[in-house]
Amino acid sequence: xxxxxxxxxxxxxxxxxxxxxxxxxxxxxxxxxxxxxxxxxxxxxxxxxxxxxxxxxxxxxxxxxxxxxxxxxxxxxxxxxxxxxxxxxxxxxxxxxxxxxxxxxxxxxxxxxxxxxxxxxxxxxxxxxxxxxxxxxxxxxxxxxxxxxxxxxxxxxxxxxxxxxxxxxxxxxxxxxxxxxxxxxxxxxxxxxxxxxxxxxxxxxxxxxxxxxxxxxxxxxxxxxxxxxxxxxxxxxxxxxxxxxxxxxxxxxxxxxxxxxxxxxxxxxxxxxxxxxxxxxxxxxxxxxxxxxxxxxxxxxxxxxxxxxxxxxxxxxxxxxxxxxxxxxxxxxxxxxxxxxxxxxxxxxxxxxxxxxxxxxxxxxxxxxxxxxxxxxx
Amino acid sequence: xxxxxxxxxxxxxxxxxxxxxxxxxxxxxxxxxxxxxxxxxxxxxxxxxxxxxxxxxxxxxxxxxxxxxxxxxxxxxxxxxxxxxxxxxxxxxxxxxxxxxxxxxxxxxxxxxxxxxxxxxxxxxxxxxxxxxxxxxxxxxxxxxxxxxxxxxxxxxxxxxxxxxxxxxxxxxxxxxxxxxxxxxxxxxxxxxxxxxxxxxxxxxxxxxxxxxxxxxxxxxxxxxxxxxxxxxxxxxxx
Numbered sequence: 001x002x003x004x005x006x007x008x009x010x011x012x013x014x015x016x017x018x019x020x021x022x023x024x025x026x027x028x029x030x031x032x033x034x035x036x037x038x039x040x041x042x043x044x045x046x047x048x049x050x051x052x053x054x055x056x057x058x059x060x061x062x063x064x065x066x067x068x069x070x071x072x073x074x075x076x077x078x079x080x081x082x083x084x085x086x087x088x089x090x091x092x093x094x095x096x097x098x099x100x101x102x103x104x105x106x107x108x109x110x111x112x113x114x115x116x117x118x119x120x121x122x123x124x125x126x127x128x129x130x131x132x133x134x135x136x137x138x139x140x141x142x143x144x145x146x147x148x149x150x151x152x153x154x155x156x157x158x159x160x161x162x163x164x165x166x167x168x169x170x171x172x173x174x175x176x177x178x179x180x181x182x183x184x185x186x187x188x189x190x191x192x193x194x195x196x197x198x199x200x201x202x203x204x205x206x207x208x209x210x211x212x213x214x215x216x217x218x219x220x221x222x223x224x225x226x227x228x229x230x231x232x233x234x235x236x237x238x239x240x241x242x243x244x245x246x247x248x249x250x251x252x253x254x255x256x257x258x259x260x261x262x263x264x265x266x267x268x269x270x271x272x273x274x275x276x277x278x279x280x281x282x283x284x285x286x287x288x289x290x291x292x293x294x295x296x297x298x299x300x301x302x303x304x305x306x307x308x309x310x311x312x313x314x315x316x317x318x319x320x321x322x323x324x325x326x327x328x329x330x331x332x333x334x335x336x337x338x339x340x341x342x343x344x345x346x347x348x349x350x351x352x353x354x355x356x357x358x359x360x361x362x363x364x365x366x367x368x369x370x371x372x373x374x375x376x377x378x
Numbered sequence: 379x380x381x382x383x384x385x386x387x388x389x390x391x392x393x394x395x396x397x398x399x400x401x402x403x404x405x406x407x408x409x410x411x412x413x414x415x416x417x418x419x420x421x422x423x424x425x426x427x428x429x430x431x432x433x434x435x436x437x438x439x440x441x442x443x444x445x446x447x448x449x450x451x452x453x454x455x456x457x458x459x460x461x462x463x464x465x466x467x468x469x470x471x472x473x474x475x476x477x478x479x480x481x482x483x484x485x486x487x488x489x490x491x492x493x494x495x496x497x498x499x500x501x502x503x504x505x506x507x508x509x510x511x512x513x514x515x516x517x518x519x520x521x522x523x524x525x526x527x528x529x530x531x532x533x534x535x536x537x538x539x540x541x542x543x544x545x546x547x548x549x550x551x552x553x554x555x556x557x558x559x560x561x562x563x564x565x566x567x568x569x570x571x572x573x574x575x576x577x578x579x580x581x582x583x584x585x586x587x588x589x590x591x592x593x594x595x596x597x598x599x600x601x602x603x604x605x606x607x608x609x610x611x612x613x614x615x616x617x
Contacts, residue, residue, distance in 0.1 A: 066513045086518065094514035100507055103528045112525075113515035160515060170514075 015078035017042045017200050018063065018092075018168050023072035025058050032058045033069070034224045040168065040200050045191075047215035048204045049247065055224040056204045057097065060172045063202060064094035076168075090117060093166035093198075097173040099157035101145035106137060106152075109145055110159045117164075131163045134193060151182045158190070162197040169198035173205055187213055208247050212236075220244050238283050242376040245282075245297035254296040254342060255378065258288050267375050269296055275341035278317045279373025286377065293378040300335065302372035303346035305356055308363035316367035320344065324362045327353065334358075338366055381579055389584030404588060407565040408596075410478050410556075411546040414485025415493075418541050421486060422493030426537065427527065429494070430501030444498065447491020452484075456554030459484040463555065476557040481565070484551040489541035496540055500533020501526070535604040539597055546593055566592070 016039040025033040032055040040046050050056050061067035063074060065083050073080045081088035093113065101109050107128060114124040132138045135155045140148065148156060154177060161169055174190060175183040191214050194201045203214050211218050212232040219229035220243075228240035239245035242253060256271035265281040267288070279296055281287060288294055306312035308321060322340035329335075334353040338344045344366050348358075356364065392400045429440055461467050463475040474480045504526055512522035527534070549567035556563035558572060566589040573582035 061510060064510075064514045066510045089513070090516040092514075093516065094511075096507055096511045096514065098507065100505070100511040102508070102512070102525050103531070112512070113517070116512075116515060116517040116521050164516065 015075075016040055017044075017077065018202075019075040019078070020059075020063060021073050021075065023059070023062055023069045023074070025055070025062065025067075025069050032224050033062075036072070036221070036224070036226055038063075038202075038219055038226065038229070040202055042200055044217060045194060045201045045203065045215045047211035047218045048202060048221055049206070049208060049211040049218050050221035051206055051243075051247075054221045056206070056221055057172055059221065060094065060170055060202075060204045063168075064092060064170050065089045066094075090164075091167040092170065093161040093164045093168075094170035095157050095161045095172065095174065097176055099150075099153040099177070101148070101153055101156060104145060105141065106143050106145060106148060106156045107132070107141040109156050110137070110141075110163055112160055113164045128159070128163050131159050131197070134196075135159050135162075135189065150177055151186070154178060154186065158193070162193060165197055167199040169194060169201040171201065171203045173207075174203060175207070175210060176205075190214060212248075220247070239297070239374065240282065240284050242282075242295040242297055242378075245374060245376070254298075256294055256296055258290050258292045258294055258375075260290060261287065266370060267294070269294055269375060271296060271342050273341050273343055275318075275320050277320075277342060277368070277373055278370045279375045280371055282374040282376045288375075288377050295376045295378050297374045297376065298344075298368060298372055300345045300347040302368060303338075303344055304367045305336065305338075305346055305348065305352075305358070306365045306367060307356065308365055312365065312367060314367050316369045318366075318368040318370065318373065320366045320368070322364055322366050324358050324360055324364060326360060327358055338364070340366070342366075344368075382583070385580040385583035386587070388580040389587045392581075392584050393588060400585075400588070402561065403564055403566060403569050403585075404592065406478065406563075407546065407567075407589070407592070410481045410552065410565055411485060411542060413482045414545045415489050415538065415541045417482060417486035418489025418493050418545070419538065422490035422495075422537070422541070423497055423534070425490070426494040426497030427501050430498040431523075431526075441498070444491050444495045448495060450488060450491060452488055452548040452550035452552075453554060455484050455487050456551035459487070459551065459555045475555060476559060476563060478556070478563060480555040481552045481563060484555050485545040485548070488548060488551060489545050492541045492544050493537045496537035497530070497534050500530040500537065503533060504529040532604065535600065539600050542596060542600070543593065546589070546596070 018040040020036060020038040023033055023036040036059060048056055048059060062069050065074065065081060065085065065088060068083050075081065076088050076091065102112060107125065110128045110132060111124040114127055132141055135158065137155055137159060140152060145156065158174065175186050178186055187210060203211065205211050215232065217229065218232055218235055220227050220235070222241065222243055228235060228244055235244060236248045239248055246253060254271045256269040258267055259270045259276060260268040262268055262278065267279060267281055269277050269279060271277055277296060304314065304316070320340055320342050322338035322344065324336055325339045326337040327334055329350065332350065334348050334350050336346045336348060336353065336358055338346065346366065358364065429437060459480055460475065462469050463472065463480050464470055508529055509522045509526045512525040517525065547567065549571060552565055553568050553571065556568065558564050558568040566585055570582045570585045573585065
């Protein structure tokens with residue numbers, strides 16, 4: 001059987017479940033989304049990660065089919081769908097960033113979508129019961145919505161979408177309104193609940209930790225355009241932009257100028273504090289010319305430290321004399337700030353920090369492999 | 379001071395005695411203003427909701443016109459309705475001038491801007507994301523609109539209260555199009571004017587007190603209905 005343009009959904013197994021094709025959207029003069037394409041596979045959780053103002057919420061509303069793009073299209077099972085497509089809209093459910101609860105009880109809110117689908121009150125209640133239970137809301141079912149706390153309201157808002165067992169569940173900043181402890185608990189629930197109740201999900205978030213915790217795949221949205229999409233490990237291992245590098249934890253960037261191009265993608269960069277560092281050009285970028293301004297990104301866990309007076313046996317090409325400026329314990333690890341010709345930060349185990357006798361003012365040598373330094377055109 | 383005490387006593391006597399004249403006027407006032415507000419709701423509510431929700435060219439002008447309507451002098455509305463229904467007017471053949479029907483129409487025109495303006499503000503005060511969230515849970519456009527309006531319910535009730543307040547107390551329009559005919563088109567406000575002119579201050583003041591009391595009772599009932607709806611919304615999960 002050859003697939004045709006009108007493939008019935010039962011045969012659409014090869015198509016992505018939800019697909020955005022070259023979506024653009026502008027409000028007046030301001031372009032919010034530019035040629036955004038995304039694919040969501042079945043049984044996948046996709047995170048759209050980006051800073052505030054990147055266009056995430058607009059993309060969320062367009063994928064939820066409550067707002068139309070200016071250009072581009074949304075495909076569900078390979079078929080184009082739009083805001084007027086009632087059947088498609090009922091296969092997708094979304095939870096907005098703010099838990100906009102409606103007048104009535106928590107239960108009435110959770111049952112809202114089911115009632116909108118014409119389900120009887122009794123039936124809707126029985127469908128809601130296990131979801132309320134799973135979210136710890138059973139006790140609150142008869143509470144008026146406006147008497148719920150922020151966290152409770154957020155859970156009601158999530159339950160309201162989960163009871164629909166949507167094929168695509170869309171979540172906009174699901175934990176943004178919660179305090180840190182509640183966030184962690186909610187995130188754990190979320191991962192389990194989303195996979196139990198929805199066929200696939202898209203989580204829109206500004207929080208890299210949330211994206212990596214929940215998603216199989218992460219698409220990064222910067223200034224209205226997708227700059228990289230891939231598994232979390234790919235993004236961390238080979239960030240395509242300095243922004244992604246910063247977002248994914250290599251928050252440490254040095255500015256500098258290219259001093260020499262030494263090989264296929266090996267660059268020597270003079271950083272502004274004076275050191276000459278050798279690093280690899282980040283994937284997907286044009287080779288910069290000598291003298292070009294660049295950012296050099298590294299991860300603090302890739303910095304190793306040795307005593308200042310003794311050469312360590314390492315293959316690392318970058319050896320920078322430094323002085324410890326602070327030592328801050330963070331959980332099981334110690335974060336060490338280093339001053340010198342390249343101001344650096346290193347993440348060490350407590351044991352190795354103690355062995356090196358690292359305290360403020362102690363001189364040391366920092367080692368960094370060229371492969372651990374990624375150079376981005378500025 | 380005597381005249382006030384005298385009036386209070388008179389007011390009490392008029393109400394308690396079940397004086398036919400007073401009760402007839404009181405009931406007609408309620409009927410005219412009640413029907414006027416209802417008709418005003420039918421005109422003003424759709425306009426208020428549409429202007430509150432939709433964006434269209436000339437919307438700013440429509441809003442300005444609605445707000446101008448707040449300052450609409452009742453005598454001007456009375457004049458307009460008078461001209462429409464006078465013998466030589468476009469609707470003269472209906473012979474509605476000097477009937478309660480003409481008074482109801484005039485009061486509806488007075489109430490409509492209040493209803494439109496206040497319900498517009500109420501509808502607009504609900505964040506648009508509420509409707510989008512309803513849509514995002516699969517609600518049809520009509521159901522999402524209903525959900526949106528339910529969130530604006532307190533403001534819409536306020537529109538009814540304001541509309542009623544505007545018409546029960548006005549005298550210019552009912553005087554012009556009703557004519558203050560005893561037993562036919564005389565309402566509380568026109569009766570007050572008449573009794574004052576006759577020098578029957580006690581009776582006039584008594585009518586005034588009765589009017590205030592009436593306004594209080596109607597508003598108390600409306601408020602109760604409003605609050606009851608809120609409570610019902612809380613306890614009736616699938617309203």
